Amino acid sequence: MTPRLLPPHAASALLDQGALLVDIRDADEHARERIPGARHIPLARLADAGPLAVPGTSIVFHCRSGNRTRMHAQALAAQAPGDACILEGGLDAWKRAGLPVVRDRSQPLELQRQVQIVAGTLVVLGVVLGVTISPWFHLLSGLVGGGLVFAGLSGFCGLARVLARLPWNRRGLAARSL
Structure with a gap:
C-alpha cells in the first residue's frame, strides 16, 4: 500500500x-x-x-x-x-x-552541509591559488573533485569522517545521545 x-x-x-x-x-x-x-x-x-x-x-x-x-x-x-x-x-x-x-542553533550544521562548504572552499582556493601563485595549486581542486567522485561511488567520504571528529561535531553528538 x-x-x-x-x-x-x-x-x-x-x-x-x-x-x-x-x-x-x-x-x-x-x-x-x-x-x-x-x-x-x-x-x-x-x-x-x-x-x-x-x-x-x-x-x-x-x-x-x-x-x-x-x-x-x-x-x-x-x-x-x-x-x-x-x-x-x-x-x-x-x-x-x-x-x-x-x-537549536547551538547544534552544528548538518555534516553533509559542512562537507559541501569545506569541499567548495578548497576547490575555489585551489583555483585562485593556481591562477595567482602557481598552477600546481590546481591539483588541490582536482584532489577534492576526485574525493567527491570516490565518495559518491563508494559511499565512503573521508572528509565527512574527519569533520565528524572535530570538537563542535562531537559536542553535538554527545548532546543528542542524552
Whole structure:
C-alpha cells in the first residue's frame, strides 16, 4: 500500500487527532531543527525500530524536502500498523505553511552541509591559488573533485569522517545521545 501525501495543514490536523509524526532524517538534521512532538527514527534504523504505534494509529512520516519519504514510501508504509502518510514537501513545506518548528542553533550544521562548504572552499582556493601563485595549486581542486567522485561511488567520504571528529561535531553528538 502506498502512503498518501498530506499537505502540511492536513498533516497538522491529523496530528491533532492523535497521529504519530516520525522524522526519518539523520540525527544531525533532527538536532538542529525539528517539528515539535516528532519521534526521531532515522531511515537507516526504521526497520529495527519495532512497532511504531498501536494498531490503527495513523503515522505521518517526514524528511526535509519530502524526497526521502517519497523514495522509500513502500518501506515506510510497511512500518505503519495503520494509515501511513507522508508530509508533502517535508519540513521545508511545514515551515512555509507557518507551522511551528523547534530550532537549536547551538547544534552544528548538518555534516553533509559542512562537507559541501569545506569541499567548495578548497576547490575555489585551489583555483585562485593556481591562477595567482602557481598552477600546481590546481591539483588541490582536482584532489577534492576526485574525493567527491570516490565518495559518491563508494559511499565512503573521508572528509565527512574527519569533520565528524572535530570538537563542535562531537559536542553535538554527545548532546543528542542524552
